[in-house]
Amino acid sequence: MxxxxxxxxxxxxxxxxxxxxxxxxxxxxxxxxxxxxxxxxxxxxxxxxxxxxxxxxxxxxxxxxxxxxxxxxxxxxxxxxxxxxxxxxxxxxxxxxxxxxxxxxxxxxxxxxxxxxxxxxxxxxxxxxxxxxxxxxxxxxxxxxxxxxxxxxxxxxxxxxxxxxxxxxxxxxxxxxRPKRPRRALWHWPLASRPQIRACIDILVHDMKKNLGISLLLLFVCVVTSLVNPNFLIPYNAENLVNWVSLYAIIGLAVTFVIITGGIDLSIGSVVGLVGTVLGWLLVEKGWPVPVALVVTAALSASIGLVHGLLITKVKLQPFVVTLCGLLIYRGVARWLVHDGTLGFGTAYDGQRWFANGRIALPFFGDYRLPAPLIILAVIAGLAAVFLNKTVWGRHLFALGRNEEAARYSGIRTDRLVILSYVLCSTLAGIGGILFALDVNTVQPASQGNFYELYAIAAAVLGGCSLRGGEGSVIGVLIGTALIRVLLNAINILGIATQLEFVVLGMVILLGAIADEYLRRNRSRRQLKRATPTG
Structure with a gap:
């Protein structure tokens, strides 16, 4: 006030x-x-x-x-x-x-x-x-x-x-x-002395339990699928699976920044579609140079995040409303731009397409090759991990998600952090949109990126991001993405009806939310047990 x-x-x-x-x-x-x-x-x-x-x-x-x-x-x-x-x-x-x-x-x-x-x-x-x-x-x-x-x-x-x-x-x-002061008795309470390593181990074990559980589940699905159908492990399927995991993990990391702050972004799929459409339109229809087209599409992605952040922090709209409107607007703009047609890149941009579906030979691994998007993901994931865990801004993001009011009263510029999180989210979604478009070599704006926001949110939730904010890890999101893509690949390779794909996705999100609630309550009970009554 x-x-x-x-x-x-x-x-x-x-x-x-x-x-x-x-x-x-x-x-x-x-x-x-x-x-x-x-x-x-x-x-x-x-x-x-x-x-x-x-x-x-x-x-x-x-x-x-x-x-x-x-x-x-x-x-x-x-x-x-x-x-x-x-x-x-x-x-x-x-x-x-x-x-x-x-x-x-x-x-x-x-x-x-x-x-x-x-x-x-x-x-x-x-x-x-x-x-x-x-x-x-x-x-x-x-x-x-x-x-x-x-x-x-x-x-x-x-x-x-x-x-x-x-x-x-x-x-x-x-x-x-200067009123007269009465005498007061003062007590001294020394700091308790107990080995610090115990508390460090408690925190480490708590963080590892989530990733360990989902890692074991991922391993279990891989083992069962490979036993039922050995084609799961052939080079062609393995390479394609890793390729898709890499692309989807990028947009999973995108939404992680927003979820950590306690927000949400439902427009990621439409941003993927819009960016892919704009890139194809600039390259194929307008004949722009590749570097210029890439810079423009990246700037467009960042601008979308900036608008989201400003609407949420300055106009005080709910993230759900802002990004839901964005989902509709960006999809509509993409369809209008090419009159609901299809854009194909042809063979003129095969050099750029290598970044989305190229393969790198691996010595001593026979026919298995390393997908190029995995290298891009490794760079993005490494930068994201450093940002979240080792920088002042990352620490402040977690503080914002934990308790926004306490963060404000601690002198943290919460509005700027919210804007930053949405800019990072849309920028990474834009990078994902470029790679998705180059991978399939064609763009159909009515379907490009449909429901990708659900895959991203599901990966983040499975990876330990709390929808309440304040929690999340890069490695968890990577494992969560891998689990979702392996499950969907298993549905296909085992001959299960593909119509069940969204059933699996919905169940994954639901189970992730249930696990989050269970862990929160369990953590609260442990804290109460460890609490000491003395002051």
Whole structure:
């Protein structure tokens, strides 16, 4: 809600804060009243939370997450604030209310703000944790930090404040200066000492369980299919299968960026169709040079994502509505562009087609060859993995998906991240559209890319992406795509009715959603069991 009147000045400088990150940059830090919704990310570790605000400051080359700096920061703040946790890798959701509040404080103290805003800082915590927060407030003010706090407990206000302002109906109605402070008893709660490797293993095992399960299922389907029909393993089928897995995995990775933020993109299939149609139209009908046509189609893809992001963040439309409209619009534009006809590339672009269906000989593997799209996928997947797991922006994307409001209050530009995720999604969908069109060497806009968004979403969900946002991995999406394509290939090679293809796809998405819900509930139960009642 925008302010109706007044202004904020920090060290004499007017603060034109329209977004929390501007306030953070000016030296303000807020510990909100509702810490579980706005202050911390309960399903992430202590280290993940306290280092969130300093990711950009400590990043290597300004891009890559500095895990060593985050670990050192978490250990230092854990000692200073006496956070009772098994290790910095302990999930914040398993901590008591007092220790969760200390994590929120630590997140901001890492930035050494000029002004610390505390909104009901001791609500819902025990007496010992309250005393420690009082002691911290005194230490910070003694070191020169301005502390402005709001509290509904009069005794707390009188005990801790040098100056008390009384507000009524939005107006200043009274002021008390330097009230006499009663003596307080302070308790010290040391950080628990337990081997950190235990918590690391817990997190690692949790992440591997999803991929391990789907990997075993993929192996099982491959083994059963090859036993029933040995043609499953012949070079021709294996190469085509890997080729299609590579192409579909690219659009699976595309939608992963959006799903991690808690969004969805239903227009991927239509973007694939539109990009393929525009590429064919520019090359065949208009005679444009190949590099220019490729640049234009790539720019078109990115522009579509930009429009999606702006409509979602600035106009405040739901992602479902925006991308559903895009699904219809882009399909219609593609059909109109070529009057619902068919475009063929002929033999003039065989050099470019190699990237979509070329083969690379493999020494010592006989007739088996490596499909060229697999190389493209490896590059894209590698860049995506680095982006999501090793860069500041990737960490912020996961934070956005976990808890958008908490991310905003942590100074993260959530709107920009949403726009970025949709730009990346459409750009990768465009790359996929180019490769799909070159692979089949013809484009029929009425059917090109139909239902591809479902394949992409199914692969992401199977690969561990939560439709609620905040979870997902590149390797999981690759395995999920492989499982779907192997299942569809098995239907064909085993002589099962192809009409059941969408039945299989629907069941895959449904089972993935059920598994996601089961894992979420199971994780919540484990967190409650590990939670300690002390503060």
């Amino acid at each position: 925008p302010p109706l009147a007044g202004e904020v000045r920090v060290a004499g400088q007017l603060l034109p804060a329209r977004h929390p990150d501007q306030a953070v940059a000016a030296g303000l830090a807020l510990v909100p009243e509702d810490r579980k919704t706005l202050g911390v990310f309960l399903e992430e570790s202590v280290q993940w939370n306290v280092a969130l605000t300093t990711l950009a400051r400590d990043a290597k080359a300004g891009i890559f997450v500095n895990e060593q700096a985050g670990s050192a920061l978490a250990a230092d703040l854990g000692q200073q604030l006496r956070i009772k946790a098994a290790s910095p890798d302990t999930l914040v959701g398993t901590l008591s209310g007092g220790n969760q509040q200390k994590v929120v404080l630590g997140k901001w103290l890492a930035l050494a703000p000029k002004v610390l805003l505390l909104d009901e800082p001791t609500r819902g915590i025990d007496v010992g944790a309250k005393a420690e927060i009082y002691q911290l407030m005194e230490r910070l003010t003694a070191e020169g930090m301005a502390v402005l706090f709001a509290s509904s407990e009069m005794e707390e206000v009188l005990a801790m404040s040098d100056r008390v302002l009384v507000m009524h109906e939005g107006r200043l109605s009274g002021e008390l200066s």
